[in-house]
Amino acid sequence: MNAAIGLSLIILFSLGVPIAISIVLASIIGIEFFxxxxxxxxxxxxxxxxxxxxxxxxxxxxxxGNLMSAGGISR
Structure with missing residues (x-):
């Protein structure tokens, strides 16, 4: 299973698919088949x-924390 996920990641990376989409697709492939x-x-x-x-x-x-930082309340 790990080899299939790794191989699908390498193939998707070489096709130029973005990293986040590649990880999701490789996970779906692993779950579907294994x-x-x-x-x-x-x-x-x-x-x-x-x-x-x-x-x-x-x-x-x-x-x-991000909202307080953007709003200026954390100063």
């Missing part, structure tokens, strides 16, 4: 993985 889960269950499993308040608080604290 995972017993149907592709429709993947978003649900991803949400279950981040469905905890401490993990969700980290990005929101970063967002709050």
């Amino acid at each position: 995972s017993p889960l149907p592709l429709l269950l993947v978003p649900q499993q991803m949400f279950v993985g981040i469905d905890s308040f401490p993990l969700m608080a980290i990005p929101f604290f970063i967002l709050a």
